[in-house]
Amino acid sequence: MTMPSHAGPVLPVLAEGAGKRYRRGWALGPTSLAIPGNRVVALVGPNGAGKSTLMGLITGLLRPTAGSIAVFGDRPNGRGLHPAVSYLAQQKPLYAQLTVAETLTFGARTNPTWDQRYASYLIEQAGVPITAKVGTLSGGQRTRVALALALGKRPRLLLLDEPLADLDPLAREAVLGALMTEAKSQGITVVLSSHVLAELEGVCDHLVLLHRGQILLAGGVNLLSANGTPLGELVLHHMRAAAAQETAA
Numbered sequence: 001m002t003m004p005s006h007a008g009p010v011l012p013v014l015a016e017g018a019g020k021r022y023r024r025g026w027a028l029g030p031t032s033l034a035i036p037g038n039r040v041v042a043l044v045g046p047n048g049a050g051k052s053t054l055m056g057l058i059t060g061l062l063r064p065t066a067g068s069i070a071v072f073g074d075r076p077n078g079r080g081l082h083p084a085v086s087y088l089a090q091q092k093p094l095y096a097q098l099t100v101a102e103t104l105t106f107g108a109r110t111n112p113t114w115d116q117r118y119a120s121y122l123i124e125q126a127g128v129p130i131t132a133k134v135g136t137l138s139g140g141q142r143t144r145v146a147l148a149l150a151l152g153k154r155p156r157l158l159l160l161d162e163p164l165a166d167l168d169p170l171a172r173e174a175v176l177g178a179l180m181t182e183a184k185s186q187g188i189t190v191v192l193s194s195h196v197l198a199e200l201e202g203v204c205d206h207l208v209l210l211h212r213g214q215i216l217l218a219g220g221v222n223l224l225s226a227n228g229t230p231l232g233e234l235v236l237h238h239m240r241a242a243a244a245q246e247t248a249a
Ligand SMILES: Nc1ncnc2c1ncn2[C@@H]1O[C@H](COP(=O)(O)OP(=O)(O)OP(=O)(O)O)[C@@H](O)[C@H]1O
Pocket: 022, 023, 024, 026, 027, 028, 045, 046, 047, 048, 049, 050, 051, 052, 053, 054
């Protein structure tokens, strides 16, 4: 279903009381959230806060047990990703037996919006040998291939679940730099989850902080951090306050 035009620009993500509950309880409590276009969003929070669950709801890989979520005005229907969305899961599932070139061919076959020249350019720029089997690549090189696969689809929304976790600091910097250049030049909205707050500093202009399945903070970094508090400090402050409140309760 597409949002009516009088509702303003169609948002990449609009969650209205969307939540996911398992037997053990809410993985993500009913959540209302709007993610505007052309933003780089830091999705942060302690282990088990609900970050992957929120990404799962946005991708449509998970169905909400409460409320609804719209992606570019459409409701994810559980039949795969929205054509304008790319998702890079924590495990970066790639076929070890395929070469990098074959991986891109796979991308072309499975994505109607595939841009082969662009994907090949990203691989070349990353210095990854195109004829190498994916299983023989380093963690950093695999991340670059996974990113080329995600970006080659030419998404308007890119979801990255801890994409930099297995990279050394230099590779992190290189991958993040390349990613942000692409995001800004292509006008892609990026949602980036990470536990390394320092790497989000100066990169993200929007913040969503989750704690035990609830939103603690959400909004533009400029507004949330009006007095210039660095993003990492702001997040840590709120995480500590939430933890202290729990201990006191
Ligand atoms: N399939 C599932 N069945 C039951 N509980 C689940 C399931 N998936 C997630 N959960 C629970 O939901 C909560 C949120 O999990 P989620 O993976 O979304 O957190 P996260 O913020 O991504 O955590 P991390 O930073 O550790 O990756 C956790 O308490 C988790 O145990």
